[in-house]
Amino acid sequence: MTIDGLTHLRSGKVRDLYAVDDEHLLLVASDRVSTYDVVHPTPVPDKGRVLTGLSAFWFERLTGVVANHLVSTSVSDLPDVSAETAEELRGRMMLCRRVDIVPFECVVRGYLVGSGWKEYQSDGTVCGLSLPGGLVEADRLPEPVFTPATKAEEGEHDENVSFEVVADAVGFDLADRLRTTSLALYEAGAAHAAERGIILADTKFEFGLLDGELILADEVLTPDSSRYWPADAWQPGATPPSFDKQYVRDAATATGWDRQPPAPALPEDVVAATRAKYVEAYERLTGESFEEWLARR
Numbered sequence: 595m596t597i598d599g600l601t602h603l604r605s606g607k608v609r610d611l612y613a614v615d616d617e618h619l620l621l622v623a624s625d626r627v628s629t630y631d632v633v634h635p636t637p638v639p640d641k642g643r644v645l646t647g648l649s650a651f652w653f654e655r656l657t658g659v660v661a662n663h664l665v666s667t668s669v670s671d672l673p674d675v676s677a678e679t680a681e682e683l684r685g686r687m688m689l690c691r692r693v694d695i696v697p698f699e700c701v702v703r704g705y706l707v708g709s710g711w712k713e714y715q716s717d718g719t720v721c722g723l724s725l726p727g728g729l730v731e732a733d734r735l736p737e738p739v740f741t742p743a744t745k746a747e748e749g750e751h752d753e754n755v756s757f758e759v760v761a762d763a764v765g766f767d768l769a770d771r772l773r774t775t776s777l778a779l780y781e782a783g784a785a786h787a788a789e790r791g792i793i794l795a796d797t798k799f800e801f802g803l804l805d806g807e808l809i810l811a812d813e814v815l816t817p818d819s820s821r822y823w824p825a826d827a828w829q830p831g832a833t834p835p836s837f838d839k840q841y842v843r844d845a846a847t848a849t850g851w852d853r854q855p856p857a858p859a860l861p862e863d864v865v866a867a868t869r870a871k872y873v874e875a876y877e878r879l880t881g882e883s884f885e886e887w888l889a890r891r
Contacts, residue, residue, distance in 0.1 A: 595622070595682060596679075597620070597679055597683070598673075598676055599673050600613060600614060600620060601613040607631065608641075609622060610624060614673070616692070617692055618665065618690065618691060619689075619690050619691075620689055621812075622688075623642030623687075623813075624637070624642045625638050625640065626642075628857070629846050629853075630853040632853065632854070632855050632856070632857040634857040634860055635857070636860035638868050640869060640872070640873070640884070643884075643887070644816075644873060644876045645686075645872075646687065648813075648816045648817075648875070649688065649813045649814050651879070651880045652783065652814045652816075653814060656782055656814070659775065659779050660775050660778075660801075660810050661807060662809060663810070665688075665689045666689040667687060669683050669687065671689055672687075684891045685891045690811070693802025693804045694803045695802045696801045696802060696803065697744070697763070698742045698743065698744065698755070698760050698763070698764075698772070699742060699744070699745055699752055699798045699800065700740070700773075700776040700799040701741045701743055701754075701796065701799075702740055702741070702776050702777060702780035703720060703721075703735065703795075703796040704738040704794065704796060705732055705733065705735060705793070705796065705821075706725070706729050706730075706731065706732065706733045706734075707731065707732050707833055708796075708833075709754075710741075710796075714729060720739060721741035721756075722756055723739055723741065730830050731830070732795075732829070733830045738777055738784075740777055742754070742755055742756075742760050743798075757769060757773060760772065768803075768808075771808055772808075775801070775808060775810075783815045786879070787879060788825065792824060792875075793822065793824075793825050794820060794821075795820075795821040797819055798820075799814065800812040817837050817839070817872055818838070818839075820838075821838065822875055823835070823837075838872075840871075841864045841868045841871070842860060842864060845858075845861060846858055846860075
């Protein structure tokens with residue numbers, strides 16, 4: 595989209611980035627949905643607003659753990675924009691401080707699932723970290739583990755790396771701060787989610803630096819960056835349904851798609867079910883209705 599007076603810098607799979615001034619950027623979350631790093635031609639209505647609302651909720655809640663880049667989610671805090679643009683931005687924009695992004699995804703895993711489960715079956719490890727024997731799919735790990743990954747270029751996949759690789763790249767002190775802060779954020783997020791009847795299985799964080807201060811950036815603990823499960827559906831031995839785009843993955847896979855561009859269009863029922871899951875995640879985690887979030891924008 596075009597925003598009056600702002601320079602568009604780039605677009606990712608979900609977010610569009612704009613320059614506001616020398617100290618601030620504007621992140622706009624679209625309704626685009628991707629699977630296997632490929633964007634589908636069919637949007638999921640309000641998905642971007644859910645991601646923004648949840649990020650805003652978590653940024654505020656986690657300020658006691660680490661500072662973050664969020665300044666405002668209100669259109670009134672932007673330079674003059676048209677009424678039409680303001681409505682498009684409502685509920686899906688974050689005015690943020692500019693930070694120097696750390697070039698690694700800070701992943702924390704609390705449960706044995708996905709690629710971690712596959713690696714454990716063959717090697718008894720997750721991202722090279724040894725785990726006890728006898729664990730089954732979706733088991734809770736003895737303690738959460740920090741498993742960083744590279745930040746891939748557009749169209750490529752993140753690659754897991756060791757803590758030592760991160761330390762070599764950014765220095766041991768910063769790498770240790772990233773690990774310690776990521777684990778603390780996961781523990782705080784998982785504890786709140788558990789109170790709401792939800793398991794935070796794993797998640798990823800992005801950080802930046804501002805005048806030497808570590809800053810939590812991008813999005814945080816959303817269904818796009820995290821794997822959430824309903825606690826009452828969890829049982830070790832099988833992966834439970836999740837509050838994310840699993841309907842989209844399942845529908846895309848069922849078409850025989852080879853995971854290469856272009857991605858297939860999505861049926862209306864899949865879009866509706868995916869939107870419902872995202873909204874349910876927002877409402878259960880925040881304790882307010884999705885309509886209340888929009889009304890406050």
